[in-house]
Amino acid sequence: MLVAKNIFKKYGTLEVLKGVDLTIVKGEIVSIVGSSGAGKSTLLHILGTLDSADKGEIYLEDQRVDTLRGKPLARFRNEHIGFVFQFHHLLPEFNALENVCIPAWIAGKRKKEVTERAVQLLETLHLKGRLENKPQQLSGGEQQRVAIARALINNPQIIFADEPTGNLDSKNAKELHELFIQLRTQFNQTFLIVTHNEELAAVSDRTIHMKDGKIIDAVGEEATII
């Protein structure tokens, strides 16, 4: 599903990623954990094509993605990748239903089909009665669920989530973990999640540990095969 080979990244003289290799199988929920500054978000952004590596290769379902630029990259991202961030970045002037529909409208999909799928997703995410509400009229947990429906609208191959529970209380965080598992069971959805939340890491299928720009194994040694 996702294969990354020998990813390197520097910011100025700071070496942030020092040769990361990673493979993720379809339907896996994988968490990336590690201390602050280990390079987790940088890796997630590079794998999600939001940032570029200095060296290395990334393949999503056998398509090389790290060489895409401009319009083909924007189109690929819109059609194949979903993102969920700590701050959900919903558009305040649009209601929940519209926020979910926007990526599908951008992809040029038919309005009626888009609305049907968005309503179905929002119902699955227990937001049936909140379709017309603007983000500020929703709770933090509800806003995050709208962001997840938005990430799912184009049926992405993988969802990248950066601290998705970072802004939620423990009850909403737990509900979000259950939701990820439900989406994996129901749709075989693949997730790669950067998190400091130990409970979220514990319910993942696999946890990847990062330290100083490298993936390490459980005893802190540099891992060679992941």
Ligand SMILES: Nc1ncnc2c1ncn2[C@@H]1O[C@H](COP(=O)(O)OP(=O)(O)OP(=O)(O)O)[C@@H](O)[C@H]1O
């Ligand atoms: N755009 C940037 N320009 C310069 N340095 C950056 C940039 N983005 C990240 N860094 C630096 O790269 C290092 C890794 O950052 P990154 O955000 O990937 O860490 P992280 O493991 O996700 O940390 P945290 O858990 O605190 O979010 C940090 O030292 C950070 O200051």
